[in-house]
Structures are given as C-alpha cells and as structure tokens.
Amino acid sequence: MPLNPKSSQQSSDFIRAMVAEDMRTGKYAGRVVTRFPPEPNGYLHIGHAKSICLNFGIAEENEGGVCHLRFDDTNPELEDIKYAESIQHDVRWLGFDWHDQLFFASDYFERLYRYAVKLIEDGNAYVDSLSDEEIREYRGTVTEPGRESPYRNRSVHENLDLFQRMRAGEFEDGAHVLRARIRMDAPNMVMRDPVLYRIRHASHYRTGDEWCVYPLYDFTHCLSDAMEDVTHSLCSLEFKDSRELYDWVLDAAGIERPRTEQTEFARLNLDYTVVSKRKLVRLVNEGHVRGWDDPRLPTIAGLRRRGVTPEAIRQFCDLIGVAKVDSRIDIGKLEFCVRDNLNKQVPRVMCVLRPLRLVILNYPEDQTEEIDAPYYPHDVPKEGSRKVPFSRVLYIERDDFQEDPPSKFFRLAPGREVRLRYAYFVKCVDVVKDADTGEITEIHCTYDPETKGGGSASDGRKVKGTLHWVSAGHSLPAEVRLYDRLFVKADPEETAGGEDFTAHLNPHSMVTLRESRIEPSVAGDAPGTRYQFERQGYFCSDSVDSTPDALVFNRTVGLRDTWAKVAAKERDPVGSAKKKDGTRRAKHKTSDAPSAVDSETPEQSAAVARFVGQGVAADDARILARDEVLSGIFDEAVRVHSNPAAVAGWVVNELRRELKHTAATDLPFTGKQLGALAALVDDKTISRTMAKGVFAEMVERGGEPGDIVERRGLRQQSDPSALEPIIDKLIAAHQDKVAQYKAGKTGLLRFFVGQVMRETEGRANPAVVSESVRQRLS
RNA sequence: UGGCCCCUCGUCCAAUGGCAGGACUCCGGCCUUUGGAGCCGGCAAUGGUGGUUCGAAUCCACCGGGGCCAACCA
Numbered sequence: 117m118p119l120n121p122k123s124s125q126q127s128s129d130f131i132r133a134m135v136a137e138d139m140r141t142g143k144y145a146g147r148v149v150t151r152f153p154p155e156p157n158g159y160l161h162i163g164h165a166k167s168i169c170l171n172f173g174i175a176e177e178n179e180g181g182v183c184h185l186r187f188d189d190t191n192p193e194l195e196d197i198k199y200a201e202s203i204q205h206d207v208r209w210l211g212f213d214w215h216d217q218l219f220f221a222s223d224y225f226e227r228l229y230r231y232a233v234k235l236i237e238d239g240n241a242y243v244d245s246l247s248d249e250e251i252r253e254y255r256g257t258v259t260e261p262g263r264e265s266p267y268r269n270r271s272v273h274e275n276l277d278l279f280q281r282m283r284a285g286e287f288e289d290g291a292h293v294l295r296a297r298i299r300m301d302a303p304n305m306v307m308r309d310p311v312l313y314r315i316r317h318a319s320h321y322r323t324g325d326e327w328c329v330y331p332l333y334d335f336t337h338c339l340s341d342a343m344e345d346v347t348h349s350l351c352s353l354e355f356k357d358s359r360e361l362y363d364w365v366l367d368a369a370g371i372e373r374p375r376t377e378q379t380e381f382a383r384l385n386l387d388y389t390v391v392s393k394r395k396l397v398r399l400v401n402e403g404h405v406r407g408w409d410d411p412r413l414p415t416i417a418g419l420r421r422r423g424v425t426p427e428a429i430r431q432f433c434d435l436i437g438v439a440k441v442d443s444r445i446d447i448g449k450l451e452f453c454v455r456d457n458l459n460k461q462v463p464r465v466m467c468v469l470r471p472l473r474l475v476i477l478n479y480p481e482d483q484t485e486e487i488d489a490p491y492y493p494h495d496v497p498k499e500g501s502r503k504v505p506f507s508r509v510l511y512i513e514r515d516d517f518q519e520d521p522p523s524k525f526f527r528l529a530p531g532r533e534v535r536l537r538y539a540y541f542v543k544c545v546d547v548v549k550d551a552d553t554g555e556i557t558e559i560h561c562t563y564d565p566e567t568k569g570g571g572s573a574s575d576g577r578k579v580k581g582t583l584h585w586v587s588a589g590h591s592l593p594a595e596v597r598l599y600d601r602l603f604v605k606a607d608p609e610e611t612a613g614g615e616d617f618t619a620h621l622n623p624h625s626m627v628t629l630r631e632s633r634i635e636p637s638v639a640g641d642a643p644g645t646r647y648q649f650e651r652q653g654y655f656c657s658d659s660v661d662s663t664p665d666a667l668v669f670n671r672t673v674g675l676r677d678t679w680a681k682v683a684a685k686e687r688d689p690v691g692s693a694k695k696k697d698g699t700r701r702a703k704h705k706t707s708d709a710p711s712a713v714d715s716e717t718p719e720q721s722a723a724v725a726r727f728v729g730q731g732v733a734a735d736d737a738r739i740l741a742r743d744e745v746l747s748g749i750f751d752e753a754v755r756v757h758s759n760p761a762a763v764a765g766w767v768v769n770e771l772r773r774e775l776k777h778t779a780a781t782d783l784p785f786t787g788k789q790l791g792a793l794a795a796l797v798d799d800k801t802i803s804r805t806m807a808k809g810v811f812a813e814m815v816e817r818g819g820e821p822g823d824i825v826e827r828r829g830l831r832q833q834s835d836p837s838a839l840e841p842i843i844d845k846l847i848a849a850h851q852d853k854v855a856q857y858k859a860g861k862t863g864l865l866r867f868f869v870g871q872v873m874r875e876t877e878g879r880a881n882p883a884v885v886s887e888s889v890r891q892r893l894s
Numbered sequence: 895u896g897g898c899c900c901c902u903c904g905u906c907c908a909a910u911g912g913c914a915g916g917a918c919u920c921c922g923g924c925c926u927u928u929g930g931a932g933c934c935g936g937c938a939a940u941g942g943u944g945g946u947u948c949g950a951a952u953c954c955a956c957c958g959g960g961g962c963c964a965a966c967c968a
Contacts, residue, residue, distance in 0.1 A: 537927065
C-alpha cells in the first residue's frame with residue numbers, strides 16, 4: 117500500500133501526543149500556536165522541511181491551530197533580505213501557509229530592550245566590561261566552575277546608565293555586553309551568566325542603523341514566543357540545555373503561566389549528505405557544487421531543481437516520524453517517497469541516454485509512422501497520449517544490447533527478438549563494428565509488421581524484453597545529467613586523521629551525458645516539466661539551463677532496477693549478497709559484573725551497613741545511603757511500618773522516579789504515609805497493582821493512603837469463583853487468541869490477565885487470575 | 895573532576911507495566927507491452943547484568959555505548 121494520504125493526521129508522535137493532552141486538559145484554553153523560526157542567513161534544506169512539516173502540520177491538524185513564520189533576525193552581520201525572501205518562497209512551495217502570521221524578531225527590538233531594562237532593574241542583569249576572551253576564560257569549562265566577573269556587582273543605576281549609553285552608540289563593538297545574573301558555577305554551562313546583548317555597529321537588513329545593540333538568541337527567542345502567544349515552541353535536541361535559560365528569562369521577564377513551553381525533537385540527518393548550514397555553505401563557496409540550487413544538494417532549492425515534488429518531501433517527513441533519538445535516515449526512504457509520488461503523476465516518455473543505432477533492414481527507407489503511445493501505464497488512472505514517430509533508423513540504449521549475454525539477460529542480442537515499446541518486434545540479424553576499435557556501431561534487425569502496437573505475434577511467439585527507442589531522424593538531442601549521492605560515506609562527518617568531510621565527496625556525483633536523444637513530443641514543454649523516461653527513471657527539464665534549442669534534463673531518481681541486482685549477482689554471486697555498508701551503529705557485546713562501589717564516604721558506608729542490617733537489599737541500601745532525602749523518608753516510613761526491605765523497595769523503585777521531576781519539599785505526602793501504604797500491601801488489604809494507583813494519587817494530590825483506599829472502595833478480589841465469570845466472558849470474546857494460545861503462543865497469558873485486570877480496574881488478584889486462566893486453557 | 899539527553903528488526907518509527915507491531919530495505923512468488931508499478935508471502939530487534947512485580951522494551955540500579963553543552967551564532 118502506498119502511504120495513506122491521511123496518515124499525517126493519524127500518525128502520532130510524542131509531540132502530537134503532548135499537544136493532544138494539552139487540548140484535552142485545556143491548558144492553553146484550546147489554543148495551539150506553533151512557529152517556524154528560521155534565521156535569514158542561508159537557504160532552507162530538508163532538515164528545515166522536517167521542522168516545517170511538524171510545526172505547520174500540528175497547526176493544521178488542530179482546530180483553530182496556527183503556525184507563525186518568524187524570522188529570528190538578531191544578527192545583522194549574517195542576515196540578508198534575499199534569504200528572508202527565499203525562505204518564504206520555499207515554505208510556500210512546500211505547501212504551507214502562514215496566512216498573516218509573518219513576524220520578525222527585529223520588530224521586537226524596542227520591546228526586548230524594555231525587557232532587558234526590567235531585568236537590570238530587578239538585579240537580574242548587569243553590564244559586563246570584560247573582553248570576549250576574558251568572558252570565555254571566566255566561564256570555566258564543562259568540568260570546572262566559572263568565576264564571577266569583577267563587574268558583576270555594579271549598581272542598578274550604573275548598569276542602567278551603561279546600557280542606555282550602549283544603545284546610544286557611545287561604545288565600540290565589544291566594549292560592553294549585557295549579561296544575565298544567574299550563577300557562574302552552574303553545572304549547565306548555558307546558565308553561567310549568559311550574554312544577552314552585544315554591541316554591533318552594523319546595518320541590519322530591516323532596521324538599518326537604528327540599533328547598535330542586538331539581543332542574542334537565548335534572550336530573544338523565548339520572549340518572541342511569549343509575545344506571539346506561542347503555546348508549543350519546538351526545537352531540535354541541541355537546545356535541550358537552553359530550556360533552563362528559556363524558562364529563566366520568561367520568569368525574569370514576569371511572563372505568567374500558562375505560557376510557551378519548549379520541547380525538543382531530533383533534527384534530521386540523512387545518509388550520504390550533509391544537513392548543516394555551515395557545511396552547505398562550504399560546499400557552495402569552495403565550488404564543490406554549482407550553487408545553492410545544485411540538484412545534488414539537500415537544499416529545498418536543490419531538491420526542487422532536481423525534480424523532487426513538495427508532496428514527496430512531505431510524505432518523507434511523515435514517514436520518518438518525530439522522536440528524541442539522534443538518528444541518521446536512509447536516503448532510500450526519500451527515494452522511495454519520490455518514486456511513489458512521481459509514479460502516480462508524471463507522463464512517460466522515451467529518451468535514449470546512450471544511443472546505439474539500430475537499422476531495420478526490412479522497413480522502407482522513406483517511411484515514417486506516427487505511433488500513438490499513452491502517457492500513462494494501465495495502473496495509473498490518468499488519460500492522455502502522444503504521437504511518436506517510427507522509422508527505419510532508430511536509437512536504442514547501448515546497455516540493451518549484448519553480443520554475448522548472460523543467461524538472465526532478456527534484451528537484444530544476436531539472433532534474439534525483443535519488443536520495441538508501443539511498436540514492433542524486432543530481431544537482431546547482424547552486428548556492425550568499427551574496423552579499428554572493434555566497438556559496436558550499429559545493430560541490424562528485421563521487424564515483424566504483424567506485431568504493430570506491441571501486441572503479440574500472430575503465431576503466438578513471445579519475447580521477454582521490451583526496449584525503449586527513438587527515431588534517429590525525428591528525435592531531439594538532449595543533455596542528461598545523472599546524479600548520485602554527494603558523498604561516498606554514509607556519515608561524511610566521520611573523518612579520520614585531520615581530514616574533513618569534503619574528503620568523502622563522491623567524484624562521480626554528477627555524470628553529464630551529451631549525446632542523449634529524446635522523442636520530439638517534449639519540444640514545447642515548460643522548463644521544470646517532470647517525466648518518467650521509460651525504463652530509466654524520473655527526470656525533469658532543468659529550469660535554469662534547458663532551452664528549446666538545447667534541452668537539458670536532470671535525473672531526479674532512477675527506477676528500481678531489478679536487472680542491476682540480477683546482473684550484480686551474476687558477476688559476483690557471493691560478494692553482492694553480503695555487501696553491506698560498514699558504517700552501521702556500533703553494537704556492543706560486553707558482559708560485565710556490577711562493579712564495586714565507587715568512592716563512598718565513611719558516613720555513607722556506615723549508613724549502608726545500618727540499612728543492610730535492617731534487612732534492606734545491598735543495592736537499595738547504597739542508593740538510600742547516598743541520598744539524605746531518600747534515607748529520611750525511608751527512616752520515617754519504617755517507623756510506621758517495620759518492613760525495611762519492602763519500604764526500601766517503594767522508596768527506591770517508585771519514589772525515586774517522582775523525585776526526578778519534583779523537589780522533595782514539594783512532595784504532597786510524607787514518609788509516614790508511604791509507610792502506611794507499604795503496610796496496606798503487606799497486610800494484603802490491597803494488591804501491589806492497586807497500591808501503585810494509590811501511590812499515583814498520593815503523588816498527584818497527597819492524602820492518607822487508608823483514606824484513598826476507603827474512598828475508592830479498593831478491595832482485592834481473590835475468590836476464583838468471583839473471577840470465573842469475567843474470565844469466561846473474555847475467553848468467549850477472544851476465541852482466536854485462545855486458539856493461538858493453545859497452539860503455543862503462551863505469551864497470550866499476559867494478554868488475558870491484563871484484560872481481567874483492566875476489567876476489574878485492578879481489583880482482581882493477578883496470581884489467582886493467572887492460575888485460573890492457565891487451567892481453563894490447558 | 896561536571897550537567898543534560900538517548901539506546902527496540904540492516905534503517906526509521908510504534909507498543910496505560912499485559913499479544914513486541916508498522917514502514918523502508920532485502921529475499922521469494924504472482925502479474926506485467928517499463929526487469930517500473932501492483933499483489934501475495936518471508937527474513938529480521940528490545941545494548942548487558944542485577945533488582946522491583948503475578949507480569950518489564952516500559953519502573954529502579956549498575957555497567958557499556960552514543961550525542962549535546964565551554965560564539966558577544968541560531
């Protein structure tokens with residue numbers, strides 16, 4: 117099945133799930149506002165397309181959702197109006213519409229400045245006069261804390277004065293910066309008093325010379341989102357660390373919740389190419405490719421010029437999904453989408469890439485026929501045909517003839533008969549060679565007039581091959597550019613010994629064929645028209661270089677080529693089978709015993725001993741000993757319920773998880789209450805499963821476990837006779853599963869138990885259910 | 895002597911603590927005036943070790959592996 121066109125609406129990923137959840141809970145009062153925030157300093161590429169499809173897609177899928185196009189244009193030295201224009205063009209070409217939601221961060225400069233003033237007034241920002249090298253030095257490293265700038269404690273008054281004078285243009289570039297006052301020993305480097313504003317006496321493409329102080333990303337982005345009432349600010353994984361600052365700035369600016377929240381997803385990486393603005397710039401500037409729209413580049417402009425459709429790109433983005441794992445996508449998936457899309461919509465036409473003359477000896481010299489050839493095959497529901505001239509002298513593909521063919525070669529060879537597509541059967545009767553070089557220059561054939569139109573022969577004989585062709589005298593000369601992967605290595609950035617990624621450039625990424633011949637029907641077609649050249653691939657006329665007098669075509673993607681695989685196998689029966697790319701992700705087979713505890717203080721060792729003495733498992737004891745909060749709660753709980761092993765289990769396995777995103781002081785229940793919960797399980801009042809539900813409520817809202825059990829009416833059902841009817845019903849409803857279970861798929865036991873647990877809302881005793889089901893099905 | 899994130903078929907993405915599933919690729923077969931398309935079928939995975947649990951891909955720990963962070967870029 118080709119991809120369901122609606123699948124983008126049906127597909128769900130963790131971000132869409134989050135948006136749906138926010139809609140359900142009414143967090144943003146039913147609003148969904150996303151944004152695509154490019155910096156106008158380069159051209160869009162396929163990686164951006166993923167973000168565009170995500171952001172605009174989510175807006176489209178939700179009632180009333182909108183997606184803003186916002187230019188993050190805060191760096192006057194790199195940005196240009198031409199980029200802003202091309203980006204808008206590319207987004208539209210991809211099929212998305214921001215309606216009137218077009219924004220520029222540069223329009224917010226005045227408001228951002230006022231926020232900066234507020235930060236200064238509140239003591240949350242200061243003017244630093246260290247040089248850039250000094251700032252770097254003071255920042256420390258990932259393993260060492262930074263040091264505070266000597267200017268960190270300037271008075272609010274002085275900061276305000278300096279900042280105002282920075283804006284007024286009194287200082288040179290780099291003389292001062294505005295920094296957030298957070299802390300210089302933060303483990304997250306981003307939080308070490310980040311720079312918020314810098315001085316740049318540079319003309320901005322939109323604000324001209326109005327400003328000489330420009331805000332930086334971390335300050336601008338979150339506030340821009342907030343000013344636009346964005347709800348879901350989606351960005352790529354490398355901004356994970358920035359989120360803490362994103363929230364800090366919004367807090368400092370006094371933006372109230374509910375407000376924009378940042379969520380990170382994995383950026384797109386593609387095999388055998390690079391998707392990074394900086395690397396693309398190098399390829400263009402160093403002349404490795406012919407420009408930003410070189411068809412070998414994964415830029416939107418390059419893909420467009422190559423003939424890739426926007427639908428194919430959207431389908432691709434839908435296919436690859438959205439997740440948090442850094443991944444590298446098989447370029448074959450893009451090719452699949454391109455073929456799938458083009459197959460259903462482009463006309464077929466015949467073009468001979470590497471011509472070989474074929475003369476039909478028994479066809480009259482002065483005769484020409486106009487053969488009616490449909491534009492689409494039987495399985496593409498589109499209409500239309502054109503006339504293709506047929507004559508005594510034709511060109512066929514050089515690869516379609518072999519003098520001494522291997523067994524599975526179905527094409528033309530001495531004495532062999534094949535079909536010429538839409539025309540006649542021809543049989544090879546002679547091969548003409550160049551006397552000097554021995555190169556085949558011409559094939560002589562006879563044709564069977566009975567087989568016109570490609571039907572079968574009157575005597576019922578069959579041919580195995582069908583060849584495309586053009587008439588030598590009527591066909592048009594054409595230049596055809598064949599593209600291949602830009603790099604020879606799946607991950608070009610993986611380099612050794614001082615090389616850089618350009619070392620892996622594929623020298624044959626573009627092959628130009630200048631002798632190709634194409635049927636005359638394409639003569640008047642507009643530049644950029646897409647075709648399938650039958651038996652070859654999908655092509656389009658080059659929108660830049662193709663002229664009516666000198667046709668130029670780009671190969672978008674080749675057809676799937678089964679023959680190439682067969683041929684490869686014939687040449688190398690073993691090698692091709694195991695030919696695999698060696699760059700797959702490293703798998704690691706290491707067995708290792710849990711190692712001895714790393715540096716433990718004497719106090720901790722003593723605590724471990726104490727816990728173990730109480731009966732706590734050694735691993736759990738170590739975890740408790742390392743964390744005062746945990747051990748405090750543990751001690752408190754044990755006083756209520758003296759089963760230290762069980763209590764430790766609750767603390768280590770359940771509580772620890774919650775403390776990852778909730779501060780211990782915010783926990784709405786006490787150690788005593790946790791102990792009470794453990795007691796309820798141990799005295800069999802409730803099952804473990806129910807207890808987890810109770811625990812979840814305690815985390816959510818707090819409360820005495822006994823009360824929760826009471827209110828919910830929780831009581832474990834362990835009486836087999838009470839459970840039997842439910843099990844019977846289930847078995848009756850899932851006869852297919854029963855059969856599978858009896859056939860040996862024992863994993864289904866879990867399915868049945870799970871169903872009963874669901875049915876009874878966790879009240880059934882799973883051990884009893886399990887045993888009961890097992891007996892019933894045996 | 896850091897912090898954060900991540901680890902499921904070859905690839906990409908799924909799976910309330912309860913049947914490990916889909917797509918791409920690959921391999922067969924059918925069909926075919928494109929060695930295309932289509933149809934049918936097949937191969938193929940939870941990084942490791944412990945723990946919690948009636949039940950773990952999912953929760954906890956440790957180990958291993960990968961990624962991001964030290965621009966006055968975004």
